Amino acid sequence: MEIYKFEAKDYKSDQYVRWCPGCGDHAVLNCVHKAMAELGTPPHEIAVISGIGCSSRLPYYMNSYGFHTIHGRGAAIATGVKTANPALQVWLMTGDGDCLAIGGNHFIHAVRRNIDLNIVLFNNKIYGLTKGQYSPTTDKGVVTKSSPYGTVEEPFIPAELTLGARGNFFARAIDVDLKNTTEILAAAARHKGTSVVEALVNCVIFNDGIHKQITDKENRADRTIFLRHGEKMRFGKENEKGIVLNGLKLKAVTIGQDGYTLDDVLVHDAYEPDITLHLMLSRMKGDMPVALGIIRNVAAPTYDAAVEEQIAEVQAKNPIRTLHDLLMKGEVWEVK
Amino acid sequence: MTEQSKVITLEKVVVRFSGDSGDGMQLTGTIFSNLSAILGNEISTFPDFPAEIRAPQGSLSGVSGFQVHLGSRNIFTPGDKADVLVAMNPAALKVNVNYLKPHAIVIIDTDSFQKNDLDKAKFTTDDPFTELGLTGVQVVAAPISSMVKDGLAEYGLDNKSAVRCKNMFALGLVCWLFDRPLDSAMHQLQNKFSKKPTIAKANIKALTDGYNYGNNIHASVSTYRIESKKAKPGFYxxxxxxxxxxxxxxxxxxxxxxxxxxxxxxxxxxxxxxxxxxxxxxxxxxxxxxxxxxxxxxxxxxxxxxxxxxxxxxxxxxxxxxxxxxxxxxxxxxxxxxxxxxxxxxxxxxxxxxxxxxxxxxxxxxxxxxxxxxxxxxxxxxxxxxxxxxxxxxxxxxxxxxxxxxxxxxxxxxxxxxxxLKTYPDIKPHYVSEYKDDKPWNPYRRDPETHVRYWAVPGTEGFTHRIGGLEKDFETSAISTEPYNHQKMVKTRQAKIDKIAGFIPELEVLGDKDADLLIVGWGGTYGHLCEAMEDLRENGKKVALAHFKFISPLPKNTIEVLSSFKKVIVAEQNNGQFANYLRSNVPGFNPIKFNRIKGQPFVVARLVEEFTKILEA
Missing domain, CATH: 3.40.50.970 (Thiamin diphosphate (ThDP)-binding fold, Pyr/PP domains)
Structure with a gap:
C-alpha cells in the first residue's frame, strides 16, 4: 500500500488569513504548515489550541482540529486535551500577552508538569489586537498607548521563565528565517514534553521593527548566533567569531584574536540537564549575539504519559472495572 | 439484662456527638450511624465542624459536632434538637445549649470538666449546667479519660494515644444507652485501623469498657429502643x-x-x-x-x-x-x-x-x-x-x-x-456519526428538533473543524459578526436549553392535592420541608410540597402546578432568589417568601410554626 505523503497544503484551511499584510505571523504560520508536513501526522490527529490575541487566530487557518479559546487559558485547555487523549499531537499558539500576562500561571504550570505540548509563543512585545499597549515582554521605558511616558517595569525574558519553571525544551526563532523556523518547529513537536518555541515576530502596525536590530539581513550574522547541538558556537559574516567561557561568564571573541583559538570556542550541548549554560546563552544581548535555535532539549518523563501509566499500574493490581463492583466491595449490608 | 430505670420505645431519636476538633467526633458519629443503618434504621446525619483545622484546645471555636437522626421511618433530616448529647468538654456543652431537648441525656467526661476547662469555655461558675439553665437534662457524668487510661494500661500506648481512644468509650456508652450490639462497630474499627492492630485493639477495648460501664453503673437515665423497619431489599x-x-x-x-x-x-x-x-x-x-x-x-x-x-x-x-x-x-x-x-x-x-x-x-x-x-x-x-x-x-x-x-x-x-444501573435511562452522546442531513456537515449544524450540534471528537477522520469563543455563522460555522446571525444564534442557544424541558421529569406534588398551602422548595432543603409538611398533615392540616430538582429549564408543568394553589410559600436559604426566578417565569406568580440565611439547616419546628401561621392567616 502506498503511504500518502502529506504536504503543507493538507494542513491549510480554506479561511482567508486576516492578519495585517507584513505581519510576522504569516511567516510562522507557513512554517507550521511545512513542519507538520515534514512530521507527517494526519491533520485529524492534530489539535491546535489558542488563547486570545492576533496569533491566537491561527487555529482557523489550520485544517486540523482547532479550538480558539479565551484569553490566557490556552495552556490549561491544551493540557486538558492532551491529558484526555495523549494520542493527539497538541499545539498551543499564543502571544506574549496571552501567555505571559493573563496566562502566566497556566504557562509556568504546563511547563513544570512537562505535558507534551508544542507551545509557539509569538513575541512581538506589544498587544496588537487591542491596538498597541505594552506587554510583559516590552522593554523598559518603551512608549506605548498605555505607557505614554514609557514603561517603568522590567520585562520577562521568556527563556528565563521557561527554564525557571523547569522547562526541558526551549528554542528561539525569527519570523524572517523560514528554513530554520520550520526545522525548530518540527524538532519541538518531536520532543516529548512541553516545548517552548519563542518566535520573534514583527508587528507592522504597532511595533514595527521591534526585532529589526537582529533580524535585518545586514545585522543578523553579527547580532545573532544560531545554536546547533554538538557544533561550535560560531557566528559572524565569515563565521569568524565564537562564544567562550570567561570565568563564570560568556564572552564573544574573534577567533585568532587576543589569544583565542577555535579550541576555546564552546560546543553547544542542548541535551545537558543542568540549566546554567542554557540560561546564560538565552540571556545574551547587547554586546553578545542573541541566541537562536534550540537552546535546550532534554528528555524527561511527561505528565500525560505518567497519568496513563499510573492508571495502568492500578488496573494491573485491581480488577474492578464497574461502579457496581466498586460499591459491592465496600462496606455493604444486605436487606433481604 | 440490666436494671435500666426506664426503657422508652421511640420512632425517632437525635444523637449529637460533640467535642474538640481533635476528639474524633466525626468518626464516632459515622460509626454510630453506620451501625444503626445496618440494624435497619433510617438515618440522616449532619457533621458540623469548625473552619479552623485546629482551633485552641477546649475553646468554643474549636468544637466539632456530628448529629445523627435515626428512626424506623420518615427520617428526612438530621433532626432539630438532640435527645442525647455527648459533650467531651465544657465548650461542647456550651455551643450546643440551644440544640438540646429539655429532658435530653447529656454524657460528659468529668476529667475534662475541670476548672481549667471551664475557663477555656468562658464559664464563670463551677456548675456549667446551672449556668446554662440546663436544669431538666439527665446527666451521665463519667471520668472517661482516666477510665480509658486505666483500661488501656496493658497496651503500652503513650498517654496521648491512650486518651485518644476516649471517643470510643463514649460510643460504647451510647451503644449501651440504645441497646445496640457492638459487633458492627468493632468490625468498622478493625477496618479503619487495619494497618495499626494495636490501635484497633485499644479502640475496641475502650468501646467495650464504655458499654460495660453503662451496664454496671445502673445509670438512672432513660434508655431507648428504636424500632427497625424492613427496608426495600437490596444491598446498602x-x-x-x-x-x-x-x-x-x-x-x-x-x-x-x-x-x-x-x-x-x-x-x-x-x-x-x-x-x-x-x-x-x-x-x-x-x-x-x-x-x-x-x-x-x-x-x-x-x-x-x-x-x-x-x-x-x-x-x-x-x-x-x-x-x-x-x-x-x-x-x-x-x-x-x-x-x-x-x-x-x-x-x-x-x-x-x-x-x-x-x-x-x-x-x-x-x-x-x-x-x-x-x-x-x-x-x-x-x-x-x-x-x-x-x-x-x-x-x-x-x-x-x-x-x-x-x-x-x-x-x-x-x-x-x-x-x-440497568434501571437508569440510557445516555447517548450526540456524536457526529448521527448526522444524517444532506447538507455537508460543519460544527454548528444542528438536530432540527433539539437544536443540538454534533460532537466530532479529535482523532476522527473526515471531521476536522475549528470552534471557539467567537460567534459563528449559523450555516457555515465560520466566524461571523453579522447582526441577524448573532440574534439567531443567541435565540438558538436559548431554545436548545428550553427544549430540554421535554427530556426531564415533570414536577411532582407531594401531600394533599387540595392543599390550603403549597410549600415550594428546591435543592438541599427537601428533607426539612418534607418533614415539616408531614408534621402539618399529621396535625390535620392540608398542605403540599413541590420541590424542584430541575431549575433550568423548569419542568414543563411548573406553571400549571404553581397556579393551582391559593397560597404558595417559597422557602429557601437565601434572600429569595428562587422565588424571584419563578416570578420571572410564571405569569402573575406572587408567593410568600420564607428566607433563612444563617449557614445552618432549616429547623423543622420553626418551619411548622411559620407554615401554621400562614395557614391560619
Missing amino acids: TDVNGNKATSYGLIAAAEKAGLKLFLGSYPITPATDILQELAKHKELGVKALQFEDEIAGISTAIGASFAGSLAVTSTSGPGVALKSEAIGLAVIAELPLVVVDVQRGGPSTGLPTKSEQTDLLQTLYGRNGESPVVVIAATTPADCFDAAYWAGKLAVEHMTPVILLTDSFIANGSTAWRIPD
Whole structure:
C-alpha cells in the first residue's frame, strides 16, 4: 500500500488569513504548515489550541482540529486535551500577552508538569489586537498607548521563565528565517514534553521593527548566533567569531584574536540537564549575539504519559472495572 | 439484662456527638450511624465542624459536632434538637445549649470538666449546667479519660494515644444507652485501623469498657429502643452527598461509554469530590488537581473537546472564577458538568456552612446571553441521581450543566441502596456519526428538533473543524459578526436549553392535592420541608410540597402546578432568589417568601410554626 505523503497544503484551511499584510505571523504560520508536513501526522490527529490575541487566530487557518479559546487559558485547555487523549499531537499558539500576562500561571504550570505540548509563543512585545499597549515582554521605558511616558517595569525574558519553571525544551526563532523556523518547529513537536518555541515576530502596525536590530539581513550574522547541538558556537559574516567561557561568564571573541583559538570556542550541548549554560546563552544581548535555535532539549518523563501509566499500574493490581463492583466491595449490608 | 430505670420505645431519636476538633467526633458519629443503618434504621446525619483545622484546645471555636437522626421511618433530616448529647468538654456543652431537648441525656467526661476547662469555655461558675439553665437534662457524668487510661494500661500506648481512644468509650456508652450490639462497630474499627492492630485493639477495648460501664453503673437515665423497619431489599451502603455525586458521575460515564475527566482545585466543601474520584484509577477515571479554579475548568473544557465526560468541581467562589470559561463552553457548545457545592457567601463567607445563595450566579452570572442547564440535588442520596442527570443532559444536549448541591447534603450521610444501573435511562452522546442531513456537515449544524450540534471528537477522520469563543455563522460555522446571525444564534442557544424541558421529569406534588398551602422548595432543603409538611398533615392540616430538582429549564408543568394553589410559600436559604426566578417565569406568580440565611439547616419546628401561621392567616 502506498503511504500518502502529506504536504503543507493538507494542513491549510480554506479561511482567508486576516492578519495585517507584513505581519510576522504569516511567516510562522507557513512554517507550521511545512513542519507538520515534514512530521507527517494526519491533520485529524492534530489539535491546535489558542488563547486570545492576533496569533491566537491561527487555529482557523489550520485544517486540523482547532479550538480558539479565551484569553490566557490556552495552556490549561491544551493540557486538558492532551491529558484526555495523549494520542493527539497538541499545539498551543499564543502571544506574549496571552501567555505571559493573563496566562502566566497556566504557562509556568504546563511547563513544570512537562505535558507534551508544542507551545509557539509569538513575541512581538506589544498587544496588537487591542491596538498597541505594552506587554510583559516590552522593554523598559518603551512608549506605548498605555505607557505614554514609557514603561517603568522590567520585562520577562521568556527563556528565563521557561527554564525557571523547569522547562526541558526551549528554542528561539525569527519570523524572517523560514528554513530554520520550520526545522525548530518540527524538532519541538518531536520532543516529548512541553516545548517552548519563542518566535520573534514583527508587528507592522504597532511595533514595527521591534526585532529589526537582529533580524535585518545586514545585522543578523553579527547580532545573532544560531545554536546547533554538538557544533561550535560560531557566528559572524565569515563565521569568524565564537562564544567562550570567561570565568563564570560568556564572552564573544574573534577567533585568532587576543589569544583565542577555535579550541576555546564552546560546543553547544542542548541535551545537558543542568540549566546554567542554557540560561546564560538565552540571556545574551547587547554586546553578545542573541541566541537562536534550540537552546535546550532534554528528555524527561511527561505528565500525560505518567497519568496513563499510573492508571495502568492500578488496573494491573485491581480488577474492578464497574461502579457496581466498586460499591459491592465496600462496606455493604444486605436487606433481604 | 440490666436494671435500666426506664426503657422508652421511640420512632425517632437525635444523637449529637460533640467535642474538640481533635476528639474524633466525626468518626464516632459515622460509626454510630453506620451501625444503626445496618440494624435497619433510617438515618440522616449532619457533621458540623469548625473552619479552623485546629482551633485552641477546649475553646468554643474549636468544637466539632456530628448529629445523627435515626428512626424506623420518615427520617428526612438530621433532626432539630438532640435527645442525647455527648459533650467531651465544657465548650461542647456550651455551643450546643440551644440544640438540646429539655429532658435530653447529656454524657460528659468529668476529667475534662475541670476548672481549667471551664475557663477555656468562658464559664464563670463551677456548675456549667446551672449556668446554662440546663436544669431538666439527665446527666451521665463519667471520668472517661482516666477510665480509658486505666483500661488501656496493658497496651503500652503513650498517654496521648491512650486518651485518644476516649471517643470510643463514649460510643460504647451510647451503644449501651440504645441497646445496640457492638459487633458492627468493632468490625468498622478493625477496618479503619487495619494497618495499626494495636490501635484497633485499644479502640475496641475502650468501646467495650464504655458499654460495660453503662451496664454496671445502673445509670438512672432513660434508655431507648428504636424500632427497625424492613427496608426495600437490596444491598446498602453509607454515602454522603459528595461521595454520591462522585459515584453519579462515574455511573454517567460508564453508561455513556465515555472516559471521566475531572479538572479541579481544592475548595471547601467540594474537595471530597476531587479526593474521591482521584481514588478510582481502576475505573480509568482521570481526576486531577490543577493550579487554580480556572485551570480546573479549562482542562475540563479541553478534555470535553477531546471527547471525555468532563467535569469540574468547586464551590461558590470557584464558580465566580470559572464564569468566563463556562461562557466558552456555552458558545462552543461543549458538554461540561460544573459541580457547585454551595457554602455561605459572599467572598470567603462561611466556608464550612451551608446556603443556597449561588442560584442566580449559576443561572445568570456570565457575560452575554449565556443559558445553561441548572440542576439541584435534593438529598445526600439524590446527589447520585442528580449527577447522573447532569452528565446525561450535558453529553446528549451538548451544553454545560451546573449541578448545585450544598455543604449540608454534601457532608450529610444516609443509608443508600446500591443502584442497579440497568434501571437508569440510557445516555447517548450526540456524536457526529448521527448526522444524517444532506447538507455537508460543519460544527454548528444542528438536530432540527433539539437544536443540538454534533460532537466530532479529535482523532476522527473526515471531521476536522475549528470552534471557539467567537460567534459563528449559523450555516457555515465560520466566524461571523453579522447582526441577524448573532440574534439567531443567541435565540438558538436559548431554545436548545428550553427544549430540554421535554427530556426531564415533570414536577411532582407531594401531600394533599387540595392543599390550603403549597410549600415550594428546591435543592438541599427537601428533607426539612418534607418533614415539616408531614408534621402539618399529621396535625390535620392540608398542605403540599413541590420541590424542584430541575431549575433550568423548569419542568414543563411548573406553571400549571404553581397556579393551582391559593397560597404558595417559597422557602429557601437565601434572600429569595428562587422565588424571584419563578416570578420571572410564571405569569402573575406572587408567593410568600420564607428566607433563612444563617449557614445552618432549616429547623423543622420553626418551619411548622411559620407554615401554621400562614395557614391560619
